[in-house]
Amino acid sequence: MTLQRRILILVSAVLLLAAVGVLAVVRASSRADEKNRSQAGGPQITRGEVTLAPGGDGRRIVFRNMAWGPHRDELATVPADAPQGPRTASGVSCLRFHAAAGTGICLQAEKGGVQESYRAVVLDARLKEVSAHPLAGIPTRARVSPGGHLVAWTVFVGGDSYAGTNFSTRTSLLDLRTGRFDASLEDFAIRKDGKAYRNADVNFWGVTFAADERTFYATLATGGQTYLVRGDLGERTVTTLRENLECPSLSPDGTRLVFKKRVPGLSPDAPWRLYVLDLASMREMPLAEERSVDDQVVWRDDRTVVYSLPGDFGADLYALPADGSGAPAPLMASALAPAFLG
Amino acid sequence: MYVADSRGTPAPAVTPEPQAAVPGISPGRRAALAPTVLALGTVSLITDVSSEMVTAVLPLYLVAGLGLSPLGFGLLDGIYNGISALVRLTGGHLGDRLGRHKALAGLGYGLSALCKPLLLLAHTLPAIGAVLALDRTGKGLRTAPRDALISLAAAPEDRGRAFGVHRAMDTAGALIGPILAFLILRGAADGYDAVFTVSACVAALGVLVLVLFVPGRRTGPAPSPAAEPVSLRAAFGLLGRRDLRRIALCALLLGLCTVSDAFVFLLLQRATGIADRWFALLPLGTAAAFFLLALPLGRLADRMGRWRVFLGGHLALLLAYGLLLAGGAGHGRSAALPYAVLLLHGGFYAATDGVLMAAAAGAVPEEHRGGGLALVQTGQALARFAASLGFGAAWTVWGPRPALAVAAVLLAAAAAACALLRPSDAMDDRPAAARAG
Numbered sequence: 001m002t003l004q005r006r007i008l009i010l011v012s013a014v015l016l017l018a019a020v021g022v023l024a025v026v027r028a029s030s031r032a033d034e035k036n037r038s039q040a041g042g043p044q045i046t047r048g049e050v051t052l053a054p055g056g057d058g059r060r061i062v063f064r065n066m067a068w069g070p071h072r073d074e075l076a077t078v079p080a081d082a083p084q085g086p087r088t089a090s091g092v093s094c095l096r097f098h099a100a101a102g103t104g105i106c107l108q109a110e111k112g113g114v115q116e117s118y119r120a121v122v123l124d125a126r127l128k129e130v131s132a133h134p135l136a137g138i139p140t141r142a143r144v145s146p147g148g149h150l151v152a153w154t155v156f157v158g159g160d161s162y163a164g165t166n167f168s169t170r171t172s173l174l175d176l177r178t179g180r181f182d183a184s185l186e187d188f189a190i191r192k193d194g195k196a197y198r199n200a201d202v203n204f205w206g207v208t209f210a211a212d213e214r215t216f217y218a219t220l221a222t223g224g225q226t227y228l229v230r231g232d233l234g235e236r237t238v239t240t241l242r243e244n245l246e247c248p249s250l251s252p253d254g255t256r257l258v259f260k261k262r263v264p265g266l267s268p269d270a271p272w273r274l275y276v277l278d279l280a281s282m283r284e285m286p287l288a289e290e291r292s293v294d295d296q297v298v299w300r301d302d303r304t305v306v307y308s309l310p311g312d313f314g315a316d317l318y319a320l321p322a323d324g325s326g327a328p329a330p331l332m333a334s335a336l337a338p339a340f341l342g
Numbered sequence: 343m344y345v346a347d348s349r350g351t352p353a354p355a356v357t358p359e360p361q362a363a364v365p366g367i368s369p370g371r372r373a374a375l376a377p378t379v380l381a382l383g384t385v386s387l388i389t390d391v392s393s394e395m396v397t398a399v400l401p402l403y404l405v406a407g408l409g410l411s412p413l414g415f416g417l418l419d420g421i422y423n424g425i426s427a428l429v430r431l432t433g434g435h436l437g438d439r440l441g442r443h444k445a446l447a448g449l450g451y452g453l454s455a456l457c458k459p460l461l462l463l464a465h466t467l468p469a470i471g472a473v474l475a476l477d478r479t480g481k482g483l484r485t486a487p488r489d490a491l492i493s494l495a496a497a498p499e500d501r502g503r504a505f506g507v508h509r510a511m512d513t514a515g516a517l518i519g520p521i522l523a524f525l526i527l528r529g530a531a532d533g534y535d536a537v538f539t540v541s542a543c544v545a546a547l548g549v550l551v552l553v554l555f556v557p558g559r560r561t562g563p564a565p566s567p568a569a570e571p572v573s574l575r576a577a578f579g580l581l582g583r584r585d586l587r588r589i590a591l592c593a594l595l596l597g598l599c600t601v602s603d604a605f606v607f608l609l610l611q612r613a614t615g616i617a618d619r620w621f622a623l624l625p626l627g628t629a630a631a632f633f634l635l636a637l638p639l640g641r642l643a644d645r646m647g648r649w650r651v652f653l654g655g656h657l658a659l660l661l662a663y664g665l666l667l668a669g670g671a672g673h674g675r676s677a678a679l680p681y682a683v684l685l686l687h688g689g690f691y692a693a694t695d696g697v698l699m700a701a702a703a704g705a706v707p708e709e710h711r712g713g714g715l716a717l718v719q720t721g722q723a724l725a726r727f728a729a730s731l732g733f734g735a736a737w738t739v740w741g742p743r744p745a746l747a748v749a750a751v752l753l754a755a756a757a758a759a760c761a762l763l764r765p766s767d768a769m770d771d772r773p774a775a776a777r778a779g
Contacts, residue, residue, distance in 0.1 A: 006554040013550050017543035024540060025526055028533030035531075095406070116402075116527070136621055138405045156405050157621070200605070200737035269466030294410065310409055 038069035039313075042334065043087050045069060050077045050090035052099045052341060053125035059342035062104075064094055066314040067334035075106070075127065080300075080340060083317075083332040092127050096139045098298070099123070099339040101148030103176065107139030107155075120153050122176065133181070136170050141247070141296050142337070145209035145216075149177050150233070152207035152216070171204040171218065175233065185218065188231065191239045192222075199223065204238075206247035206296045207231075210254055217248045217257060228259070228277075242282065246272070247296035249305070251322065255279055258287065258297045258305045258322055266292070274307070276322055285324045300340050308336050378495035379504045381555040382488060383511035388548035389451060390512055392458065393477070394519025395541040399527065403534045410467055425475070426482040427720045434486030434716025435577050443487035443494075443712055444558040450484025451549045453477075458542035462535055486716035491556065493703035493711055501703055502648055505696030506640020513633040517626065577713040585705035590718045592760040593698060596656050597725030599753035601663070601733050601746065603628070606687060609742060613669040614680050624684065631688020632695075639692045640700070648701035649764055655693025656757050662686035663750040667743065698722070 038045075045067065051057055061083060065076035071089035075097060078087050094106035095118070104123035109116050118135040120142075137157035144151055151174045173182040182188070185204040190197040203221040210216065216231045220240060228245040229238040248257040256279060260272040270292030277284045287305075297305040305322045308315040313334040320328045404410045433450060437443040457477040464470045489505075496504035523537050530536050581587050601609075607624040610616065616624070643651040662683050669679045699715055706714030729749075736745035 001554075010550065010554055014547065017547055021540040021543045024536040025530055025533065028526075028530035028536035032531040032533065116524070134617060138402055140405060156401055198738055198741065200608075200734045200742070268468045315409065 035068045035072055036070060039067065042067045042069065042313075043084070043332075045071045045076065045087045045089050047071070047091060048088040050075055050088060050092075050127060051125055052104050052123065052127065052339075053102050054341070056125070059340075061332075061338050061340055062097070062099055063317070063332075063338040064097055064336045065089060065334065066311075066336055068313060075104075076335075078332070080342065090127055092123070094337070096142040096153070097337040097339065098142045098144050099341060100144040100146050103144050103148035103151070104339075105142045105144050105151045105153060107135065107142050107153055118155065120151075120172070122151055122174070130176075131174075133172070133174070140169070141171075141206050143207050143209060143296075144339075145213050146211045146252070147213045149213050150175055150209050150216070152209070152218075154205040154207070169203045169205045169221075171207060173207070173216075173233070182236075185231070185238070187236075189235075189237045190220070190229075191237060192227070193240065197222075197240075204229075208248050208250045208257070208296070210250060217250060219246045219248065226262070228257070242277070245275075245277070248277075249297045249299065251299050251302055253302050256322065258299075260293055260295070274305070274320070276324065287320055287322065287324055288326055289318070289320050289328045291328075298338055298340065306331055306338055306340075375500075375504065375507060376495040376497075378556055379492055379507060381551065382492055382495075383508045385451065385548050385552045385556070386488070386508060386512040387515035387518075388544055388551060389454065390515025391519040391522060392541045392545035392548060393454065393481075394516045395523040395537055395544070396458065396461065398520035398523045399534060399537050402527075403537075404467070404470070407532060407534045408465060426478055427724055429479050429482035430486055430720050430723070431713070431716050433483040434490070434712035434714070434719075435574065437487035437490055437712035438577065438710050439573075442558075443490045444552070444556055446487040446712070447484045447491065447556075448549065448552055450480045450482070450487070451545075451552055453480030453483065455480075455542065455545035455549050458538055458545050461538045461541075486712045486719060489699045489703075489715045489719075490712035493699065493715070494708060498704060499644060501700035502640040502643035502651070502697060503637065504640070505700045506637040506643075506692075509640070509692070509696040510633055510636040513629050513636065516629055517633060520626075577710060577717075580706060580710055580714050580717060583705060586702065586714060586718070588763050589698075589702050589705055590721050592756075592763055593702075593718050593722040594725045595756045596753070596760060597722040598729050598732075599749060599756045600659065600726050600729050601749050602726060602730035603687075605730070605733055605737070606662070606666075606683075609666050609746060610680060610683050612742060613666050613683075616680060624680075627680070627684035628688045628691070631685045632691040633688075635689050635692035636696060639689070640696055643693075643697045643700060648697050648704075651693050652697050652701060653757055653761055655690045655697070656753065656760075658686045658693060659690040660750060660753050660757065662690065663746055663753065667746055667750065 045065065050062060052062065057077070059080040060077050061080055062075055062077045065071055065074050065087055067087075073093045073095070075090040075092045075094055076087040077090070078085055092106065094108050096107040098105050102125040104127065106121045106123055108119060108121060110119050118137070118139055120133045120135055122130040122132075124130050135155045137155035139153065139155050141154040142152070152171060154169050154171045157168050157170050171185040173185065174180075186202050190202065199222045201222055205219050207216050207218045214233050216233065218229055218231060218238070220227045220229045220238065226244055226246050227240040228242040228248055229240050231238040244262055245259045246262070248259040250257055257277045259275055259277060261275045261284075262271045263273045266273070272292045272294055274287040274289050274293050274297065275284045276287060291309060293307050293309065295307045297307040299322070300306050300319060303322055304319050306317055306319050308317055311333060315336040316333045317331040317335050317338060318328045319331045320326065433446050437446040454477050457473050457480070460473045460476075461470065464473050492504055492508055493501055522540070526533055526537050526540060581590065603625065607621065610624060611621055639651055639655075665679060665683050665686070669676065698718065702715055702718045703711065733745055733749060736748060740748070
């Protein structure tokens with residue numbers, strides 16, 4: 001083949017491939033624009049006041065609104081007894097969110113620069129920024145303690161580009177009373193099976209706080225196994241309690257944890273089931289959800305947990321009795337990261 | 343821009359290998375870089391743009407796009423590494439046996455290109471894991487035949503430069519890819535499918551450049567009836583050659599003392615207290631230094647001897663360990679420390695990655711070039727994988743600083759052993775005149 005001919009082939013291929021590439025980007029871009037227009041049949045959303053204050057506005061849910069339209073990804077609120085009704089959007093955008101006792105934690109994307117970066121923002125009851133912390137990776141979990149003094153969050157860190165597929169998590173804790181900030185739970189002393197434990201492969205995620213504003217539970221992963229740990233913020237220790245348990249969520253009365261468990265024999269793309277663990281007897285029991293749930297549940301009250309499953313517009317919320325009885329019931333569509341306030 | 347970059351170097355009086363005689367380049371002249379090397383560099387650049395686009399957005403895609411928890415994804419790394427090693431040896435040997443390095447390299451590049459559109463269809467962790475494994479298989483398959491092509495296209499005294507140019511272009515692609523990916527995501531929010539589509543187009547272009555511009559005729563000498571066939575036994579018999587055995591042994595030994603990148607960046611963060619948000623940029627620092635130093639160090643290797651530069655690269659790594667140990671002591675953290683460590687780390691890659699191939703090429707006869715290079719690469723890769731497991735264990739037992747101190751001592755000992763084991767001058771392939779002068 002002559003050089004001229006080869007160059008001709010190359011140029012035509014470049015043009016063709018460039019056209020395909022440009023088309024793909026244009027299509028994706030217009031689809032992104034479409035998400036900013038409200039969908040027919042979607043919930044009615046208006047801009048308004050959203051408060052995290054205890055008592056204010058009565059019993060309500062504050063959550064990340066996933067419905068398409070101008071208020072997509074904003075914190076929004078609905079009355080707890082009318083979750084499918086009209087939503088009030090706050091204008092504050094969050095990827096992950098949780099709130100309690102007038103304190104909110106919002107993990108949000110920060111525009112600007114080539115690469116998107118993320119930050120954790122502590123919000124007061126009027127959704128004003130109290131403090132902000134840059135994040136090392138992609139937000140996944142966020143929690144506020146029942147008394148509103150402690151905040152925790154977890155991000156995924158894609159370590160380095162040479163390793164490619166190796167992900168780790170980073171879990172940070174913030175004490176709003178003292179301002180003490182622990183950038184990584186990995187600095188806490190680990191006691192595993194009664195002995196001090198150290199390993200470079202340690203990862204933590206999914207913190208849940210107890211009402212004493214000092215004790216917490218979380219997931220510890222090391223050596224290919226996950227563990228439930230109980231942490232003590234005063235002593236800066238974590239102690240393993242049990243194997244194969246992820247994303248625990250403590251009941252308001254502090255007696256039970258609902259968590260996701262990797263059940264052997266399930267398809268590897270849907271490996272988790274929700275279980276409840278009684279902390280006094282350390283006995284566990286499956287809940288009545290038969291789908292794989294990859295979420296840290298929240299408790300609506302002492303009897304019911306709420307969690308997300310993939311939906312048409314990102315995620316939908318479901319409610320389920322926390323004692324293994326009943327069946328999952330749709331709570332609201334196009335919503336994520338709910339906090340029950342009141 | 344590298345093409346005319348050889349003024350002041352006396353034209354050597356050696357006849358390049360016949361494979362270096364590419365149309366348009368008169369044999370014996372050292373003025374220009376072989377077009378094949380530039381073409382292969384371009385293929386690598388384009389392919390790396392494509393694959394690093396995917397690597398850069400993959401975590402975001404999994405977590406934000408698909409809503410998956412990618413944790414524990416790295417657990418299969420050991421299996422991938424084992425498969426990758428086998429595939430690499432196979433690719434190298436088959437290229438020799440069939441005399442068709444280009445076809446094997448093309449197969450490898452094609453396989454990886456095919457994986458990009460497959461990513462559009464895979465929506466679960468296991469499926470994505472399988473696509474990535476296939477992608478790695480393609481990478482394993484193509485590496486040795488491609489390096490064999492580079493070594494066969496360049497004149498022996500020029501191999502350091504040829505590999506330097508290639509590695510610089512390769513790394514440039516790795517730097518461009520993430521930027522392109524994030525520009526697309528800026529233009530189209532959540533446009534991961536657009537990123538994968540563009541990545542697939544770019545990868546296809548890479549394969550096309552390979553097919554069109556890399557000469558595809560038999561790369562080995564025509565087999566004469568008397569010649570021994572390129573058998574598997576002969577391929578492993580290569581280790582009977584003293585020089586190759588020593589090179590492979592040293593690469594293995596030094597590889598066993600090399601702390602893997604992920605740990606280097608973690609140690610650097612601990613030593614300097616670099617904010618989390620900058621952590622993801624550390625690999626880019628290493629890549630940038632690699633990119634800038636690959637060609638100068640490759641040329642230096644041609645002049646000074648590849649073995650010296652190769653060992654020098656490990657001394658740079660040793661120095662980086664030393665800085666990490668000293669900087670982590672707590673008093674007087676220097677703002678320059680991260681830059682110095684990343685420069686040394688990138689310099690280590692620039693002085694060892696392509697240079698080792700240039701050195702090994704001189705110790706392997708042409709008909710076994712692919713298999714021989716694959717042997718050295720595989721030994722090194724497996725040694726580094728073992729080192730990362732060992733270092734992880736040492737970190738667990740002793741903590742990060744003692745583990746690093748032990749790694750530094752071992753590296754110094756291994757470097758000293760390799761300096762003593764120094765393969766004969768022949769492997770340097772320096773022209774006699776240059777050696778005498």
